[in-house]
Amino acid sequence: MLRSLNRLKHHSTLASSILLVGLITGCSKGSDSSNDLDHDHSHTEIESSGRLALYNADTTSIDVLNIDDQQILTSFALNGAAPRLYTSPEGRYAIAIQRSDNLVSIFDSGLYIEDHGDHLHEYDETPSDTGITLNGIAPTHYSVHEEHGVIFNDASDGNVSSIALLSDEILTANSAIQTLELTNRMHGVAKLINDKVFVTYRDLSVTDTTLPEQVERYSFDGNDFTLDTRYTEQCPALHGAGTNEDYLVFGCGDGVLSIDIQDANYPAVHSDNPASFTDGARIGSVYGHHEVTELIGTVGAHGSNTRHLYFITPTAAEVITAFDLPNDDEAITQGFTPSGDTFYVLAQDGVMHFFNTTDWSLADSIQAIEVAQLSLDSGEAPLVITSKATDTLYVLNPNAQEIYILDAEHAELVETIELDFTATSIAWLGLVEEHDH
Template identity: 70%
Template sequence: MSLLLRTFNSSRPYTKLASSLLLAGLIAGCTSGCSKGSDSTTSSEHNHDHEDTEIESSGVLALFNSDTNSIDMLNIDDQQVLNSFALSGSAPRLYTSPEGRYAVSIQRSDNLVSFFDSGLYSEDHGDHLHDYQDTPSDTGITLNGIAPTHYSVFDEQGVIFNDGADGTVSSFALISDEVLTGNDTIASLELDNRMHGVAKLINDKLFVTYRDLSVTETTLPEQVERYSFDGTNFTLDTRYSEGCPGLHGAGANENYLVFGCSDGVLSINIGDASYTATHSANPASFAEGARIGSVYGHHEVDELIGTVGAHGSSTRNLFRLAPGTVEVISEFALPENDTAITQGFTHSGEIFYALSQDGELHFYHSADWLLSHTLPLISNDQLSLERGESPLVVASKADEALYVLNPNTNQVHIVNATSGSLVTTIELAFNATSIAWLGLTSAHEHEH
């Protein structure tokens, strides 16, 4: 009974991430770029012509330079390194902040998340928008949750989930470009147990995984909780009775939030005021032990894509997920039944791409899932499927460009996803193992 009362505490206030919990050094550290993004008084004193001030920029690529253990900011248009930031510790995984301005650097084994400013951002001056382009800078903001792992984005909110470790519990932190620009308090919450989990903030509802204290044979969660978040407090609404054993991976579109389970998928109807949940079993065609492990969704696309692959394998089979239909999970085969190394949606959601293990990049129209183009991109002698050496693909949040990093050759291929064609190849002068696109985004943000 005491566990039940503690778990269902009616309201949990968020905490500013202190050194004893998650935050080490939420300090100013703003350059001129930061001040422009957060100082409305200075901006309002400028003389404006009341017309949108636009900067033509393809953006910046944040690349982890393994030669110097640094994050290098590469201007896409002239291929020059604008600034470099030394890191200590392990190689990071790089991600894009919800609105594209900041690089999110996650070093799981170092219990560290850092944020770097691309210098590209827009301000709303009331009667017009004003773009800015400053030198990239280190924000000085760091988070110190234990084992930060899953990073998810929905609209303008990002969630970093910390798995925790023996003797510690899981936790998560909410970020946004607005919070990072203003050096505001970062909301966070400690959970009751450690787990390899995930959380997603959708509007004012926070969906987060749950693992009962009695479960000891795995660190994977088996249920989902829903909280209300008013900007100050997390209030537990419910713990869903519909189970999701071995939960791993989550994705959302306009109507559904979908979690991958060892025995199927758990779909929550986020378009319904009651947020009803439904569990759907794996089809009989699944091989023994096969399960949905990752889920990809987009606001503008009714169906989601799930991946299925053997444990430890770098390649995956793809499946279409259609919550609310009779056949929720159906196979989505690549040409010649190939498997995918990496996959995702373009910014608009009109194209779904998949890089297959033969080095070909395949493009599908998400409206009907018909193959539109196939681009032979990486030859067999330049392709490695080893962990840390396999190609990475990131999408621009401004247009339909894809950036394909091949760590095996230190090349970045720029691809037009609409035409399925190679635009150009950037030859890097250093070894790179991670990549994120940063820059000025189009008007509507989407989940990637």
């Protein structure tokens, strides 16, 4: 069922449609009584749909927009190349990655939760620049698993790749960010799962590509890294990784490498590409959710803004199978909602498809972006991000200077935010009561 957003488009108050209500308990001050912990705390509600960090290409700044009233709260000047913006694992911080400037900058949304022992306390403050920066060489891939994020620094000729581990807790405490230096330069990726770091490896004898071909596993005790093993299973032209509850999957030039993260030995199995793949086709990115058995891999031509989708099911006899979109369309971007109930796909014709992840049936489709306002040129392709608190999508269309807010559960347009500048990157920031996997 395809429904046009033109008929749904409206400018109602966002707070009445998508509302993150944080129930907090106030702190009592000034009591010297030994029964201080026994008194009743007052209750205060913070009602917020969150904030959006936007890269303003006109002023070369990061603007923080309050979703509920659509006002810019503050702007941070950012020198150098246009960044890619990401959200910290628990939603408080914006992470700005400037690959060509060898720089990662961290900004505080002002929305956060503190554990006060007998209660959780939510805060709504002015966004700020933390002053925390990382200076790894060519920071590129950023991946999250539960409460930890990993930045992979590709490095340059004459240098070696490295990774940096972070979390909201580390950033809040301004603690030392742990790093691991590798043995070669590569366009790689890493995941921290429990106390194990899985990171790509490129042998020094490989000189025809910077893509890795193997995976290493390290133990991490919070301070030091210890190499456990280098997997003998090959994964040539490795690019992209994703996880669900049971498996970590890497995309390879000739298939996928699946590591069982529930087995204490973390065994790895390589699965070949299906015969239907054309020469040069490979899984380039992998998407997973802890509540969903199947992972999704993307296959697209280098430099293209569209791609084909494939199911990856490590336990199946045929591990990689086609994920067919209506009208044989290709995808611009895709992902799971926070609940895992829905997998969304923005197709090349501007239609947003919503799939039920229980049986992968097509639940609904709506025209998210009108074709006349859709541009797939480099730097102008639309971006889709999700709230970490609700199944809400934020579709940034740089070509039209608009953000479309979609309710993924009901497949409806909730709000259109009209910008007076060109935004080229976006990240959601806000309150998340539980860890997002």
